[in-house]
Amino acid sequence: MAAQALARLPAAGAVPGGMAFEPKYDGYRLLVFAHDGEVFLQSRNLWDLTGAFPEIAEAAAALGEDVVLDGEVVIHTGGRLDFSALQQRMNRRPATTARLAVEQPAHFIAFDLLEHAGSDMLTWPYAERRAVLTSLFQSHDLHAPWQLTPATEDRALAERWLTEWGGLGVEGVVAKGAHQPYQPGQRRWFKIRAxxxxxxxxxxxxxxxxxxxxxxxxxxxxxxxxxxxxxxxxxxxxxxxxxxxxxxxxxxxxxxxxxxxxxxxxxxxxxxxxxxxxxxxxxxxxxxxxxxxxxxxxxxxxxxxxxxxxxxxxxxx
Known part of the structure; x- marks a missing residue:
């Protein structure tokens, strides 16, 4: 699912049922498929990035859950997100990638759950998918390389994210309808750049x-x-x-x-x-x-x- 660009945060009531706001990260969009211990990492352009981020693949295999997660893979350098460090992972030999994974480990920031324990969740409302995603993080006590994205219904807080987090590599804010299903390929979310x-x-x-x-x-x-x-x-x-x-x-x-x-x-x-x-x-x-x-x-x-x-x-x- 994609987002259409807006110049400012949408007004209250722009989406029936209310909205939730999440930070928009300066990273690579990534789908994590984990089934029976087998893992596949897919970019938004359908590229196989499993070998580029072995630390994410290993963590997904160790999760012990059949899931499809949507999120962003990022690398932190000097207190901010470093997009150029992500680019260094592309088309590298396995030995080089393994070294980079130790020197500059990647993190996966999850913001949606599309499948869990055999249940297809695409038609579920965002708020329900978010609740199950939060429960997944809590029940497994997930930590690095996992990260659950913050989310809020407070528009004022989302405005502060736009003004205060830009220097950290957060590109802006994504607004999502609380009752929206997940619609692959559709631009039904909104993105507002800082x-x-x-x-x-x-x-x-x-x-x-x-x-x-x-x-x-x-x-x-x-x-x-x-x-x-x-x-x-x-x-x-x-x-x-x-x-x-x-x-x-x-x-x-x-x-x-x-x-x-x-x-x-x-x-x-x-x-x-x-x-x-x-x-x-x-x-x-x-x-x-x-x-x-x-x-x-x-x-x-x-x-x-x-x-x-x-x-x-x-x-x-």
Missing amino acids: RDTAEAIVGAVTGPVTRPNALLLGRYTRGGRLRLVARTSPLPLALRDEIGALLTPADPGHPWWGMRLTVTWGSREPLAFTCVVPELVVEFLGDTAIDASRWRHSVRAQRTRTDLTPRDVSTVD
């Missing part, structure tokens, strides 16, 4: 320089190299004209000249872009999914900051 404003330098654009469609944003490293940190979503029409009037096409000496980018994450289609003189600073709105100072998801350009120069923008490592 967002913050920041500044960066326009280093390149897609579309015409005089009226760009989107921006490629950079920040300088301490060594003076302009590094790509974010891409914007399509610009509002009024902002396209304003930004286009302030840009100058760059010559081949631009640091991004010849850089190869793809249209989307995981795509092989090259992105066509034009480098511009890196002198315009813009303010943007981005979520908390940041890896090594780079925003993984598209950000939203808010306004130009002609009061700032590139030297005023924070540097990156």
Whole structure:
């Protein structure tokens, strides 16, 4: 089951029967299938991740229960969730994966129970599935690598999660109807991302320089190299004209000249872009999914900051 994006928490009564709120984590979505001691870990893209997270597979086999659990696999580094550490688990040799599992162990944060002891629970209301999931954790006294996600019906508490937990790697909040069944493939939940404003330098654009469609944003490293940190979503029409009037096409000496980018994450289609003189600073709105100072998801350009120069923008490592 998936979620549709909202700009803010849904109003009370948006879903009949009330809502529950859960944190949205910066990890890999994972289904855990455990039957008769056999375990299979499946990603949302139907990839087999059993070998990538042996500590989760071993814990599921030792559970002694026939279950199908839905949740998120995460890795903690320095007090926050570390998405790049998850990526290091992909396509590794078993010996390397075993070493990483010891050095940076993964945790499985469970937020739904789809099958238990032979009972298919997809048609059960969320509140009932949650009650059985909570009972499962309590009866087995589950601890690491298991974690039960917090859940609340308190909208004010969910608002605090959005503002207070972003620095820990929590991307936002998911709102679920208390009476909703589990509907695979359907976007019937709601997700609200935690967002913050920041500044960066326009280093390149897609579309015409005089009226760009989107921006490629950079920040300088301490060594003076302009590094790509974010891409914007399509610009509002009024902002396209304003930004286009302030840009100058760059010559081949631009640091991004010849850089190869793809249209989307995981795509092989090259992105066509034009480098511009890196002198315009813009303010943007981005979520908390940041890896090594780079925003993984598209950000939203808010306004130009002609009061700032590139030297005023924070540097990156």
